[in-house]
Amino acid sequence: MHSPEIAEKLLAWYDKGRRILPWRESRDPYHIWVSEIMLQQTRVEAVKPYYDRFLKALPTIQDLAEADEELLLKLWEGLGYYNRVRNLQKAARVMMEQHQGQMPADYDALLALPGIGSYTAGAVASIAFGIPAPAVDGNVMRVFARLDADAEDILLPAHKRRIEAELAELMPADRPGDMNQSLMELGAMVCLPNGAPKCESCPLQDLCKARAAGNMTDYPVKKPKAKRKIENMTVFVIESENRLVIRKRPNKGLLAGLYELPHAEGFLDETGAVEYVRSLGVEPLQVKALPEAKHIFTHKEWHMKGFSVKIDEIRLADALENGRLTAEFLIAKEEIEKKYPIPSAFDAFMRKEKERKAIFTK
Ligand code: SF4
Numbered sequence: 509m510h511s512p513e514i515a516e517k518l519l520a521w522y523d524k525g526r527r528i529l530p531w532r533e534s535r536d537p538y539h540i541w542v543s544e545i546m547l548q549q550t551r552v553e554a555v556k557p558y559y560d561r562f563l564k565a566l567p568t569i570q571d572l573a574e575a576d577e578e579l580l581l582k583l584w585e586g587l588g589y590y591n592r593v594r595n596l597q598k599a600a601r602v603m604m605e606q607h608q609g610q611m612p613a614d615y616d617a618l619l620a621l622p623g624i625g626s627y628t629a630g631a632v633a634s635i636a637f638g639i640p641a642p643a644v645d646g647n648v649m650r651v652f653a654r655l656d657a658d659a660e661d662i663l664l665p666a667h668k669r670r671i672e673a674e675l676a677e678l679m680p681a682d683r684p685g686d687m688n689q690s691l692m693e694l695g696a697m698v699c700l701p702n703g704a705p706k707c708e709s710c711p712l713q714d715l716c717k718a719r720a721a722g723n724m725t726d727y728p729v730k731k732p733k734a735k736r737k738i739e740n741m742t743v744f745v746i747e748s749e750n751r752l753v754i755r756k757r758p759n760k761g762l763l764a765g766l767y768e769l770p771h772a773e774g775f776l777d778e779t780g781a782v783e784y785v786r787s788l789g790v791e792p793l794q795v796k797a798l799p800e801a802k803h804i805f806t807h808k809e810w811h812m813k814g815f816s817v818k819i820d821e822i823r824l825a826d827a828l829e830n831g832r833l834t835a836e837f838l839i840a841k842e843e844i845e846k847k848y849p850i851p852s853a854f855d856a857f858m859r860k861e862k863e864r865k866a867i868f869t870k
Contacts, residue, residue, distance in 0.1 A: 510655075511715060515680050515687055521711035522690035527552075527697070530559055532689070537611035537636035538569050544631045545592050545623065548645075552696070558587055569609050573600035581766055581849035588852055590763060595623025613637040626672060635685035642675035643688040644668055647695025653728035654699060657717035662728040737808040742776040743769050745798065745857050746785060746817040748824050751838050753788070754848060762805065767848045769857055770837075771812070781815040788837075790827045794818040801856030814857050 526532070529552065531543030542562060546555045562583050566572045572580075575597065584593040599621040603609055611632060612618055618629040630643030649662045652671050660667050680687055694712070699705045707719045718724040746753040754767045772784050778795055785792045798814035824838070839848060850858055 510674060510678055512678065514655075514712060514715060515678050517711040517715075518690040518694065519680070519683060519686055522686060522693060526689070526693060530556060535636055537613075537632055539563060540636045541611060541624075541628070541632050542596065544628050545596055546587060548592065548628075549589055550587055554587075558583070569600045569603050569611070572597055573604045573609075577765065578847060578849065582847065585849040586852050586855075590766065590851070592623060598622040599624060611636070613639070615639055615641045626668075630672075631688060634679075634688050638684060640676070640679040640681055640684040642672045642679065643692070644672045644675060645692065645695075646701075647699075648675070648688075648691045650701060650728050651691060651695050651699045651712075654705070654718040654724050655712060655716050657721060657723075657727065659727070659729050661731045663730055663733075736804070736806075738811055739773075739808055740775050740811050741771045741773055741813075742781065742784070743771040743801075743812045743814045743854065743857050744781070744785065744817055745769060745814065746788070746790070746792075746819060747841075748819050748821050750840055751824070752841050752844060753837050754839055754844065754850065755837050762808075763851045763853070767844075767850050769850070769854050775813045776815075778815075781817070785817050785819075789830075790819045791823050792817045793820050793823075798857060803853035803856075805853075810853060812856070 531539055543559055565583055566575055580593055602621055615629050615633045618624055618632055627643050627645045630641040633639035633641040649671055698710050705724050707713050713719055718727050755770055757763050757766050757768050759765050781795050782792055796816045798816050801812045803810045
């Protein structure tokens with residue numbers, strides 16, 4: 509049982525020093541929903557420009573429901589976890605069909621929408637509609653684990669349900685949205701995840717069991733996760749003067765429907781790289797190794813070798829004419845910038861165009 513003082517102290521602290529964030533200035537449920545989905549797994553500073561751009565391009569739920577998939581993925585490019593944006597659109601379509609294009613002002617109806625779990629339903633319900641629903645994410649669980657010196661594994665679903673029930677008990681009827689946000693803010697700014705929390709600035713320091721025992725960083729307790737699977741691959745940046753070879757990923761699975769640089773399984777040496785490029789139907793003019801890169805997903809890691817490959821326009825035209833290389837694979841670089849979402853897993857190779865030029869002029 510928690511002291512009701514927690515809510516009082518948190519709200520007083522929040523009123524004094526809360527950060528000004530674009531989505532906190534809005535009571536529009538659509539805006540709050542988009543921001544909450546973006547903020548899952550992404551830092552506040554990184555989200556800001558995406559949030560503005562997304563709402564400018566898709567100002568209403570109807571715009572989102574009707575948006576072209578490529579525009580949607582382009583607006584999300586770099587944020588990662590693309591299922592988030594796909595679910596945003598699915599949920600927008602459900603709202604068009606079942607809720608007159610509005611977010612429902614009801615916790616259970618929000619929870620029933622694609623991509624909305626108990627945290628997001630609680631955040632939207634409380635912030636936009638003033639419904640006293642708890643919004644418990646990793647930040648909030650960390651704060652509670654330390655407050656209570658609670659050694660239960662926070663990854664257990666039952667643990668989250670218990671914290672939700674405890675927070676629901678504490679919820680002030682007049683300010684549920686601020687209560688949830690003050691806890692999120694405390695987790696983000698004071699009761700920090702890595703390194704020592706800033707207990708001396710914490711409004712709950714007198715109530716905190718971990719602080720009293722001086723072992724704050726022992727909490728929260730998380731059972732170690734299964735090791736990520738490692739996939740080795742060789743990535744190809746195949747380009748002529750103005751065009752780059754890209755291809756579309758399958759419509760299912762990891763990074764579904766996005767575009768990518770062609771790549772082969774395993775680590776190839778230069779001979780293997782030349783063979784691979786020939787297998788695409790073009791003759792390489794020059795092949796140079798690029799610095800290796802790594803990208804970490806939730807369950808796997810890509811370890812990537814890379815090759816920069818120059819092909820010339822004349823041979824390219826010939827390959828296209830003879831149907832060896834399909835036109836959809838060869839896209840003008842400026843078109844890629846505008847229209848073709850390429851996941852950040854390939855950033856190390858996509859952003860190094862200048863460096864690649866330098867290699868070739870050496
Ligand atoms: Fe977290 Fe320290 Fe506050 Fe306890 S006193 S809740 S450990 S910041």
